[in-house]
Amino acid sequence: MTSDDVPALELDGLTKTFNETRAADGVSLSVPRGSMLGLVGPNGAGKTTSLSMTVGLLRPDSGTARVLGVDVWSDPVAAKRLLGVLPDGLSLPERLTGGELLTYWGGLRGLGRDLVRERARELLRVLELDEADDKGVLVAEYSTGMRKKIGLATALLHAPRVLVLDEPYEAVDPVSARVLTAILRRFTDGGGTVIISSHVMALVEQLTDRVAIIARGRVLADGSLEEVRGSDVTLEDTFVRLVGAREVGDGELAWLSS
């Protein structure tokens, strides 16, 4: 294998058990460079657990995660330089403006002040957070969607090669969603790789070129959209076929109808 063939992300047998719950049960995935993978699965399937182990936020019981060939758990500094991460429930310093937060973040990343200032200004403008910044709005006062966007800005600031984004479109308005899509496409066109988790099948179908379906901690399908859908018309059909549908029976919740 030449260095050009090394996958952007390679997960091998990632396993994590919480008490009695096997949240991830041997999760293996290989994501080629320049691709965008959608990770989908029902609530509690193990998406966040798997992504957290992938980016060095949660130590696996067993298994490995490699970013462009670098092991996330044995060489975390080098791996984290390559990674941009939007974690689930990201907690941010609250008493800073967006601009101050990015300045602080850039310092933590070891970037020069001028570079951080330039990139921060551009990110705030493109993500339409500049007006709030000019008014001195603190992150504590941000809406849910604004928090998502500033979280994304922190993930992009150091120009990573692999982006791992947990539900990046959640709570983001349609105009900002378009901007986000344009950013992600530009990123993959430039050879970057993206993995996103989402519950919105139509979004994944429209946005990504690869998909992995996970349920009960196991990868049930993984490949190009066409490979995973097979003869199904939509990804939702494939999802329901593999994961199983829960019908609401006639007698259930009868008290809701008068």
Ligand SMILES: Nc1ncnc2c1ncn2[C@@H]1O[C@H](COP(=O)(O)OP(=O)(O)OP(=O)(O)O)[C@@H](O)[C@H]1O
């Ligand atoms: N810190 C924790 N302690 C105990 N159990 C946990 C913990 N984190 C996750 N779990 C359990 O692990 C399983 C997988 O959770 P996870 O958050 O990875 O799912 P998910 O696919 O991201 O779900 P959702 O779509 O609802 O966000 C669930 O059963 C959850 O209750």
